Amino acid sequence: MGWLMFEQPSGALKGLRVIDFSRVLGGPYGTQLLADHGAEVIKVEPPQGDETREWGPPFEPPEESGKKRSSYYLAINRNKRGFALDLSKPEGREVAFKLLESADVMVENFKPGTLEKWGMGYEEMLKERFPKLIHCRISGFGEDGPLGKFPGYDAVAQAMAGLISVNGAPESGPVRMGVPIIDLATGLNAVIGILMALFERQRSGYGQFIETTLYDTGISLMHPHGINWLMSGKEPALTGNAHTNVAPYDLFETTTGPVFLGIGNDGQFAKACKLLDREDLAKDARYATNALRLKNRETLTVELAAALGSHEAEPICLELLKAGVPAGPAHTIGQVLSHDHTKARKMVIDEEDCKGIASPIKLSRTPGERKDTPPRFGGDARDILTGLGYDETAVDALIASGIVPIQGND
DSSP: OOOOOSOOOOSTTTTOEEEEOOOTTHHHHHHHHHHHTTOEEEEEEOTTOOGGGGSOSSBOOOOTTSOOOBHHHHTTOTTEEEEEOOTTSHHHHHHHHHHHHTOSEEEEOOOTTHHHHTTOOIIIIIHHHOTTOEEEEEESSOSSSTTTTOOOOHHHHHHHTTTGGGSSOTTTOSOOOSSOHHHHHHHHHHHHHHHHHHHHHHHHSOOOEEEEEHHHHHHHTOTTHHHHHHHHOOOOOOOTTSOSSOSSEEEEEETTEEEEEEOOSHHHHHHHHHHTTOHHHHHOGGGSSHHHHHHTHHHHHHHHHHHHTTSOHHHHHHHHHHTTOOEEEOOOHHHHHTOHHHHHTTOEEEETTEEEEOOSOOOSSSOOOOOSOOOOTTTTHHHHHHHTTOOHHHHHHHHHHTSSOOTTOO
16 A cells, blocks of 8 residues: 655665654654655654754744744755654554555654553564564663663763763863764664665565664764773873874864864875975974874974964865875864855755755765655645545544644644
């Protein structure tokens, strides 16, 4: 049975059907990536809507139902169809089961145990009723362990997984990272797990349960600090912009703003020193290897700061890059999104009805694309219900009862 009544998308994942019960960031970010590359995704919101609709300003004008669309919501929900459903009611769960009949993947980030309470647990019911279904759960801490079933948000996970402990300088103390890196990475891990399960399903014919958590993902991102501690037993110190294992790898001031110099090997160090007219530093025994440069980082930083301080940011970075030395100006967001290279890479969607950051995954034959704007609250409910086989009377009844909320029905 088909459940969509709109033009089928193109892309590498054309034909993949995804029911997305997730909210906030990790799940929606991952399912948008799937949708960008051709998957048919229905975003199923709770009756109160995805809370990120309210995470602003900036906002679009409110919809008729009062459900706003913040920039936060718009950034991670394009190319999806809009549906809303009250899963706490038996009638709502029956609609969900109809959605799952022709779905390949179900993504959700309910608190662990919620679906089981509703009689929709994977092991208890979904596995048997929908044997080919891939069920992906995103949660804060998972279902088991001392923290199992507790809720989680990115900043809390950054703190508990140690990321905050290595971000910042001695003067600032631990600092939350300025982007929700764990949420985003958890969404990416969910997509990777889904694609793995789809590949395995080709052999076995069966779906499976996938779990990604903010806590696990946060720990996995602790490179190289995790392995450093396992090998040395030493807690990492706050180093500001400097690297714990590599030098010089730091932010330096120029006459027109800061630049980041990232030296990964002795050859790059020698090239940088030559270009900066400081070949004496490359010949200095104190800086002969990375280990020695780390040991003598303070004096080396002073020397390089003086050498870079008389240059302009953009020109010196371009010269360093041409010489094979990783370096770049510390751009603002506005500078990044208006940069010629950003435009050349087609990384910005800036259309009248849709703005956002494009998919970073470039496929030669089946590229991702922006096809639809983020969905209005319950905006595709009638089409979806009709596609599920409900007649007009049944559709009207589901909407009138609030089981399937639509714009103006809350």
